[in-house]
Each structure stands twice: as structure tokens, then as C-alpha cells.
Amino acid sequence: MKKFLFLFLVVISCSKQQDEAIDSEVVSPIEVTPEVVIQDFDNDTIYNKVKPNLLQSYWTAFVKSASLYDVDLSYIEDVTFVSQDLGGSTAGIANGSCEDYVLILVDETVFRNLTTGEQIFLMYHELGHDVFNASHDGGGLMSPNVRSLEYKLFQTEVEDFFTGKDYIEWTDEECEFIRDLTDN
Numbered sequence: 001m002k003k004f005l006f007l008f009l010v011v012i013s014c015s016k017q018q019d020e021a022i023d024s025e026v027v028s029p030i031e032v033t034p035e036v037v038i039q040d041f042d043n044d045t046i047y048n049k050v051k052p053n054l055l056q057s058y059w060t061a062f063v064k065s066a067s068l069y070d071v072d073l074s075y076i077e078d079v080t081f082v083s084q085d086l087g088g089s090t091a092g093i094a095n096g097s098c099e100d101y102v103l104i105l106v107d108e109t110v111f112r113n114l115t116t117g118e119q120i121f122l123m124y125h126e127l128g129h130d131v132f133n134a135s136h137d138g139g140g141l142m143s144p145n146v147r148s149l150e151y152k153l154f155q156t157e158v159e160d161f162f163t164g165k166d167y168i169e170w171t172d173e174e175c176e177f178i179r180d181l182t183d184n
């Protein structure tokens with residue numbers, strides 16, 4: 001009987017040691033797990049290359065975003081950004097809507113006071129008008145007011161725009177009206 005008890009204790013202590021070994025194996029990988037990087041405008045590989053003092057950089061970003069959804073804009077060459085006073089509260093105007101060129105007017109004084117998210121939203125919105133003749137009726141990226149969007153939501157709106165989910169063109173009538181407004 002004594003012999004049996006001794007053997008039993010040995011078995012218990014062996015299995016206890018095994019448990020400890022397993023525990024330490026489980027703990028160590030957690031310690032070396034790298035920090036999770038949260039995607040945002042400043043570390044996104046497309047948006048982190050835009051520069052408010054280099055307006056053309058927004059065109060480069062827009063073309064790259066479009067290519068993510070198999071929309072090829074590389075053939076468009078007539079793209080101009082003009083810096084001008086737009087009266088104090090307007091940051092940008094799509095002056096090439098319903099025309100075969102892209103002409104974005106930017107009031108840099110107003111534009112530079114916007115957050116990075118607002119600046120990108122504004123440029124993508126105006127380029128949406130000029131490049132695709134997209135109207136405000138599509139909502140999302142083409143909603144009429146410049147908004148500061150959280151990165152992930154903005155990405156969803158960009159996707160919905162380039163995949164055609166949120167995208168309605170100006171009608172011919174609306175285009176005529178717009179051309180009257182923008183022709184100086």
C-alpha cells in the first residue's frame with residue numbers, strides 16, 4: 001500500500017511539471033506579439049503622401065485610390081489646381097464639372113485650416129465632381145458638405161464611390177446650369 005501511494009505522488013508531481021511547461025510556452029508568444037498599428041490618414045500609404053502646399057499631390061492620391069477599385073484615371077492629363085480667394089468660407093470649387101477638363105479652385109487660406117481628413121475629403125469630393133460629373137445626389141463622398149470623417153468611414157465612402165454604389169451623374173439640365181455658373 002505504501003509503495004502504491006509513493007508511485008501515485010510521483011505521477012502527480014510529473015503531471016504538475018508538465019502543466020508548468022505548457023503554461024510558459026503559452027505565455028511567451030504573447031509577449032513578443034508586435035503592437036497593432038491602427039490605420040489612419042497619417043500612416044495610409046496613399047494619404048500620407050498628400051501635401052497641402054502641393055495641391056497636385058491630391059490628384060496623385062485620387063488616381064491611386066481609383067486604381068484600387070480598377071478605375072483607371074491615368075489617361076487624364078488636363079488637371080489643374082488654381083489657388084485663389086473664394087470669399088472666405090469656401091475651401092474649394094470644382095470648376096470643371098460637366099467639362100472635359102479638371103479644374104479645381106482652392107482657397108489655400110481656408111484649406112490649410114482644415115484637418116487632414118477634411119482636406120482629403122474636400123479634394124476627393126471636388127475631383128468626384130470634375131472627373132466623373134458626379135452630383136450631390138449620390139450622397140456619401142458626394143454629400144454637399146465637407147465633413148471630417150473617421151478614417152475607416154472615409155475608406156468606405158471612397159470604395160462606395162469608385163465601385164459606383166454612391167454615384168449619380170448630373171443630368172444634362174443640371175450640367176447646363178453648372179456651365180452657366182462656372183463660365184466666367
Ligand SMILES: [Zn+2]
Pocket residue numbers: 125129136142143144
Ligand atoms: Zn460638391
